[in-house]
Amino acid sequence: MKSLSLVFYSLLVCFISGVAAEKGAKFEKYGVKKYFYxxxxxxxxxATFCKKGRDYACMCTNENYLATFAGCLAYKNRNSTSVTNRMVEQCMEYGNVTIEEDWSSEYYKYYLDHAKYATEIEGFNKSIPVDVPIKLKEAEMDLFQRSYNQFLGNYDDSLYYGASALGYxxxxxxxxxxxxxxKVMFPGLVKKCTSGPVNWWRKHVSMPATFGKKRAQEQGLFKFFDFLIPSRFESVVIFMFYVVIIILCAINTEYIEGDPVFDSKYESTMRYAADRTGIVATIMMPLIFLFAGRNNFLQWLTGWNYNTFMTYHRHTARVMFMLVVIHAVCFSILLSSRYASDMKETYLIWGTIATVAGGIIWVQAMLFFRRRWYEIFLFIHIVMAVLWVAGAxxxxDELGYIEFVYPTVAVWCVDRLVRIGRLIVFGFPKAEVTLLANETLRVVVPKPSYWKSVPGGHAFIHFIKPTYFWQSHPFTFVDSPDNSHIILYCKVKGGLTHSLYRKLVNNPGQTATIRVGVEGPYGESTPAKYADTAVFIAGGNGIPGIYSEIMDIAxxxxxxxKKKLKLIWVIREYKSLEWFAEELEILKxxxxxxxIYVTKPECNGGIANYLDMKEEEEGFKQEDGSKNSKLEGEVSTTSITSKYSHITFTEGRPCVKxxxxxxxxxxNGSVAFVTCGHPVMVDEVRYYACENINNSEKKRVDFFEQVQVWS
Structure with missing residues (x-):
C-alpha cells in the first residue's frame, strides 16, 4: 500500500506545484480595514463618480471620489494609516494608479470646502457622475459600519474560532x-495519589469504558453499522469538542436590522454560517492529518497510543466534513439563482470534488468496511484524501486561505518522508518466515545495530513479493535472545497472512526466506514499570508485546x-505453546x-496428543514406536510441567475478577494491569481494575491496554 500511496502523494505534489504557479487571492485579516470596506x-x-461606474483607473484620479472617501473615513476618526493605505493598495491593484500615502489628509481638506449632501445638489441622480464630493448622513454611516463589522468581522471571528478549536x-x-x-518523573508521588477526588476521577472518568464493560469490543447496529465506543475520558473529550464546535459556529452571527449588505435575516444567517463553517473546517485540517500520522510526535508527548489518536482523528474528521457540508449547502442556497453559471468556476468545481471525496471517505471508513476489506478501504481512503487536499x-487559494492548507500538506509529506527514510535506513534484509501450528507466522528479521526496540512497541512490515509488496501491516515483536534479530508473530487471518499461509503450508518445514522491509519501531512502553506489582495479561497472539515489555522490566x-512481575497468558489449546516455546523457556x-490458562485443553487430543506430536517432530520415538530414553525423562508424563517447570498451567477459562x-x-503496594488480547478479556480487566480503585488499603491501581485498532 505504501508504494501506491507514494504515487498519489507524488501526483498531489505535482498538482500543487502546478496550481501554485497561479497564485490566488491574498489572505487578508480585516481588523480596522472594515472601516474602509x-x-x-x-x-x-x-453616488456615481465616473462614467464607467466602478472604474478604479478613473476613481483613483477623481478628486471628488477621493475627497468623499476621505470624509467618510474621517467620521469617528476611522482614518488610521492602515485603513487609508488600503486605498493605496486598491488603486494600484485594480486601477494601476499610484496615489500618495497621505492622500486622505489632502483630500479631506477639499472635502471640507466643497462637499454637499445629495439633497443639496440640483437634479441629483445616482447614476450620473457628480462634480462635487458627497456628504454622507451619520446615521447611514453608522448603519453601514455596523453591517460591515458583522459581515467582515465574521471572517476575522472565524479565524479566532478556528484557532480556538485547535486550542481546545x-x-x-x-x-x-x-x-x-x-507518571514518568514522579512515580513515587503518583503511587500516593489515592485520595477521594483523584480516585473518583480515575474510577468514573479517566479509566472506565463509556458504558458498562465494553470498550474494545465491537458493537453492532442494523448489521452494517458496526462501531467501537471510546473510553469514557475519550467520549467526554469528543462530546465536549462537538459542543465547542457548535458554540463556535453559532455565536456572533446576529442580524443587523436594516442591513444594507443582505436583503433579509435569512440571507445574512446563511452567509454567516457558510463563511464560519468553511473557515473553521480549513483551519482544522492540519490537526486531522497530524492525528492520523504514524510519526506523530504528540504520541510521545502525551503518552497516548496510536489507537487513541485514531479515535480523535475519526471524530475531528467527521466534524470537519460536517462543517464543509454545511458550508456547501448554505452557499448553494445563496447562489441558487445563478448556480449553473457559478458552478463553472474552477474554485467551485474543485470545492465540490473535495466535498464528494470527503463524503466517500466518511462512508467507506465505517468499521463494517474497514474490518472486512481493509486493503480496499486503505486504497480508497488514500485516493480520496489526495482529492480532498487537492480540491481544498x-x-x-481563490478565497485567500491557502496558508492554512500548507501545514496540512507539510504534515502529510513529512510523515511519508520519515516512513520512507525508516524503510531505507533499515534496509531490505531476508527474513525467515515459518508457519507454526497452522495458526501463526513467525518472522525472524535481522536487526541493524542502531535499531533500538521499544518494549511493547510495534513495527510495520512489507513482504517484498510481487503480489503484496505494496502492503504494510503492523505487528508487535520481541527481541531474539542474542538481540541480533526481531521476531514478529502474525496471526493467520485473511488477506496477506492467508497468502503467506498458502505459500508456507506445503514448503519443507513450512518455512521460507522472504525479503522484507521494516518500518519502526513505533509506540511507547506503559508506566507499569513503576508499579510495585505489574501484572501482564495476554490472550492468544497478544503475547508478543506483553512479553517484550515485562521482559524489559525484568x-x-x-x-x-520487592517488585513483583506476573505474566498471565490465556491460550485456547496446548499446540499454541509451540510458536512461543523459545520465549517461554527464557522466562526460566x-x-x-x-x-498459562488453556481454555480448550481437549482440542487436538489434549496434552498427550500434543506431546506425541512433539515427539514425532523432534525424532524422540523409535521406529517401533517405543519412547526414546531422552524423551522419557522430559515429556512422557501426562503433563508438560517437567518441560516448563517454571510455569503454572491451569486448564479452563480464567476468572478475570x-x-x-x-x-x-x-x-505490597501499587499494582498495574497491562493487557492485550481478546476484546472481551481486555474489557473485563479494565472493568475490574476500575472496581478495585477504591480498595480498603488505598493501593494505587492502574490499567493499561496494548490493544491497537488498525482497522
Missing part, C-alpha cells in the same frame, strides 16, 4: 502530557527487589511469575 460599499450605493485540543493534550510526564487547495530489576531465568481482586489484595 464600509465606506467603499456606501459610496458605491450613494491543545488544552486536552496538555492535560494528557501533564498526566503522562508526572484550489478552492481556498532485565532492569535485581533478584532482591527471570523473576517473572508465569501462569478473581485474578484482579487477588493481585490487588496480595500486592
Amino acid at each position: 464600509a465606506c467603499n460599499y456606501e459610496l458605491m450605493l450613494a 485540543w491543545l488544552l486536552i493534550m496538555l492535560i494528557g502530557a501533564t498526566s503522562n510526564w508526572i 487547495w484550489v478552492h481556498v 532485565r532492569r530489576v535485581t533478584c532482591e527487589t 531465568n527471570t523473576t517473572i511469575e508465569t501462569t 478473581h485474578i484482579v481482586d487477588k493481585e490487588v489484595q496480595e500486592s
Whole structure:
C-alpha cells in the first residue's frame, strides 16, 4: 500500500506545484480595514463618480471620489494609516494608479470646502457622475459600519474560532502530557495519589469504558453499522469538542436590522454560517492529518497510543466534513439563482470534488468496511484524501486561505518522508518466515545495530513479493535472545497472512526466506514499570508485546527487589505453546511469575496428543514406536510441567475478577494491569481494575491496554 500511496502523494505534489504557479487571492485579516470596506460599499450605493461606474483607473484620479472617501473615513476618526493605505493598495491593484500615502489628509481638506449632501445638489441622480464630493448622513454611516463589522468581522471571528478549536485540543493534550510526564518523573508521588477526588476521577472518568464493560469490543447496529465506543475520558473529550464546535459556529452571527449588505435575516444567517463553517473546517485540517500520522510526535508527548489518536482523528474528521457540508449547502442556497453559471468556476468545481471525496471517505471508513476489506478501504481512503487536499487547495487559494492548507500538506509529506527514510535506513534484509501450528507466522528479521526496540512497541512490515509488496501491516515483536534479530508473530487471518499461509503450508518445514522491509519501531512502553506489582495479561497472539515489555522490566530489576512481575497468558489449546516455546523457556531465568490458562485443553487430543506430536517432530520415538530414553525423562508424563517447570498451567477459562481482586489484595503496594488480547478479556480487566480503585488499603491501581485498532 505504501508504494501506491507514494504515487498519489507524488501526483498531489505535482498538482500543487502546478496550481501554485497561479497564485490566488491574498489572505487578508480585516481588523480596522472594515472601516474602509464600509465606506467603499456606501459610496458605491450613494453616488456615481465616473462614467464607467466602478472604474478604479478613473476613481483613483477623481478628486471628488477621493475627497468623499476621505470624509467618510474621517467620521469617528476611522482614518488610521492602515485603513487609508488600503486605498493605496486598491488603486494600484485594480486601477494601476499610484496615489500618495497621505492622500486622505489632502483630500479631506477639499472635502471640507466643497462637499454637499445629495439633497443639496440640483437634479441629483445616482447614476450620473457628480462634480462635487458627497456628504454622507451619520446615521447611514453608522448603519453601514455596523453591517460591515458583522459581515467582515465574521471572517476575522472565524479565524479566532478556528484557532480556538485547535486550542481546545491543545488544552486536552496538555492535560494528557501533564498526566503522562508526572507518571514518568514522579512515580513515587503518583503511587500516593489515592485520595477521594483523584480516585473518583480515575474510577468514573479517566479509566472506565463509556458504558458498562465494553470498550474494545465491537458493537453492532442494523448489521452494517458496526462501531467501537471510546473510553469514557475519550467520549467526554469528543462530546465536549462537538459542543465547542457548535458554540463556535453559532455565536456572533446576529442580524443587523436594516442591513444594507443582505436583503433579509435569512440571507445574512446563511452567509454567516457558510463563511464560519468553511473557515473553521480549513483551519482544522492540519490537526486531522497530524492525528492520523504514524510519526506523530504528540504520541510521545502525551503518552497516548496510536489507537487513541485514531479515535480523535475519526471524530475531528467527521466534524470537519460536517462543517464543509454545511458550508456547501448554505452557499448553494445563496447562489441558487445563478448556480449553473457559478458552478463553472474552477474554485467551485474543485470545492465540490473535495466535498464528494470527503463524503466517500466518511462512508467507506465505517468499521463494517474497514474490518472486512481493509486493503480496499486503505486504497480508497488514500485516493480520496489526495482529492480532498487537492480540491481544498484550489478552492481556498481563490478565497485567500491557502496558508492554512500548507501545514496540512507539510504534515502529510513529512510523515511519508520519515516512513520512507525508516524503510531505507533499515534496509531490505531476508527474513525467515515459518508457519507454526497452522495458526501463526513467525518472522525472524535481522536487526541493524542502531535499531533500538521499544518494549511493547510495534513495527510495520512489507513482504517484498510481487503480489503484496505494496502492503504494510503492523505487528508487535520481541527481541531474539542474542538481540541480533526481531521476531514478529502474525496471526493467520485473511488477506496477506492467508497468502503467506498458502505459500508456507506445503514448503519443507513450512518455512521460507522472504525479503522484507521494516518500518519502526513505533509506540511507547506503559508506566507499569513503576508499579510495585505489574501484572501482564495476554490472550492468544497478544503475547508478543506483553512479553517484550515485562521482559524489559525484568532485565532492569535485581533478584532482591520487592517488585513483583506476573505474566498471565490465556491460550485456547496446548499446540499454541509451540510458536512461543523459545520465549517461554527464557522466562526460566527471570523473576517473572508465569501462569498459562488453556481454555480448550481437549482440542487436538489434549496434552498427550500434543506431546506425541512433539515427539514425532523432534525424532524422540523409535521406529517401533517405543519412547526414546531422552524423551522419557522430559515429556512422557501426562503433563508438560517437567518441560516448563517454571510455569503454572491451569486448564479452563480464567476468572478475570478473581485474578484482579487477588493481585490487588496480595500486592505490597501499587499494582498495574497491562493487557492485550481478546476484546472481551481486555474489557473485563479494565472493568475490574476500575472496581478495585477504591480498595480498603488505598493501593494505587492502574490499567493499561496494548490493544491497537488498525482497522
